[in-house]
Amino acid sequence: MSSETKTDNPSPVLTRRKLLYGMGLAAAAVPLGQFLAACGEGTDGSxxxxxxxxxxxxxxxxxxxxxTRSMTALSSYPDPFAAGLGSACALTCEATLGPCYATTVEREDITEGEDGLPVRLAFLIVDETCKPIPGATLDIWHCGPDGLYSGEDASDFCTTGDERARSARWYRGVQTTDANGRVNFNTCFPGWYSSRTVHIHFTVRLNNQEYVTSQFVFDDALDDEIINSQPLYNTRGPRDTTNATDNVVSAESAPEYSFQTKRMADGAMLAWKTIVIRSSLSNASCSVPGGGGGGGGPRPPGDGGMGPPPGGRDGGGMGPPPGWDGGTRP
Structure with a gap:
């Protein structure tokens, strides 16, 4: 992505009211709401x-x-950023948008009641001096435990044309950081699909301008533990791609782009990460070291999610959705 200053129209956002209107519902259970180097050397990252x-x-x-209904101790989860940061933070670098971006929804719980291993995602957005950035929007999206993305405006490559996935908007959400640069999402642990490691996409915008689009991953051992043993995740066999073999977040960069995680008292996962953006769009951006394209994508039911997407391993997974011009989201 270019480091030139450009106005980026905000992502298409559905408010809760608009979402309910479009679905014809009167009420809802869904609430509204790097290369990243460690900012310091302490065991808590501070x-x-x-x-x-x-x-x-x-x-x-x-x-x-x-x-997320199993997150019974949510109010007691600790703040992983409470100890603070150092005085110098390295930028979070760019990675491919991927083909599965679609209209998002302003909310904290992005599951729409779907089952899975509950996860609280905690983010802190700062600049290179580790100064918190209030008023930034963080837009995240990821696949469900079955490896499918949601959204009728998402490519069929991402939903495999599954009607239930197309009619939903699960695992997509956007929120604005508070005065301390903090924002949380409640979700479920992502599944896997062919040619990609388990990952979560995100874009940070400030004043309607895009500052960084990238991806975070989880530790390989954690991925394997969940995929091989947990309900919903253990029905499709072993995944075919790890952090070490992924072509977006490589073995070289995976340690710096992996969430820190901890199991909470109620069995949910707390996963946290600091995102470091440029203090000005005139400053140079960076690309994830060793990363390449975004090969792979969800496969239709029946093939276990194995095998390359149409056109080869990198087909379809490279680059943005049709019509995306490098700045304006569809």
């Missing part, structure tokens, strides 16, 4: 030497199921 707030969490020894 460089302050203060105790890690995660140390006080009692691990129940098993992951929860049932989606």
């Amino acid at each position: 460089g302050t030497g203060t105790p890690d707030p995660m140390d006080s969490v009692v691990d129940p020894g098993a992951w929860a199921t049932g989606g």
Whole structure:
């Protein structure tokens, strides 16, 4: 993506009211709402030497199921950024948008009641001096446990034409950071699809201008544990791509683009990451080291999600949706 300053129209956002109107519902259970180097050297990523707030969490020894309704201890989850940051933060670098971006919804819980391993995603957005950025919008999207994306305006390559996926808007959401640069989403752990490691897409915008579009991943051992043993995730066999073999977030960059995670007392996962954006669009951007395209995509039911997408391993997964001009989202 170009580092030139350009006005980026905001993503198409459905408010809760608009979403309900379009679905013909009168009420809803869905609430509204790097190369990234560590900002410091402490065990909590702060460089302050203060105790890690995660140390006080009692691990129940098993992951929860049932989606976000199983997050019964949500109000007691610790703030992973409470210890603060250092004074210098390295930029979060660009990675491909991918072909599965679609209209998003302003909300905190992005599951629409879907089942899966519940995850609280905690983000902190700062600039290169580690100064929190209030008023930035964070737009995230990822596939469900079955490897499918949602949205009738998403490519059939991403939904495989599945009518249930096309009629939903699950695992998509956008929110605005608070005065401390913080924002949380409640979701379920993503599934996998052929030629891609487990990942979450995101875009950060400030004043309607795009500052970074990239992707974060999870530790390979954690991915394998969940995919091989957890309900909904263990029905399709082993995944065919790991962080080490992915062609977007490579083995070289995966450690810096992986969420930190901790199992909470209710069995949900807390996953957190700091996103560092440029203090000005006139400053140079960067690309994820070792990353390439965005090969692979969800496969139709019946083939286990294995095998390359049409046109080869990289076919269809490279680059943005049709009509995307490098700045304006469809």
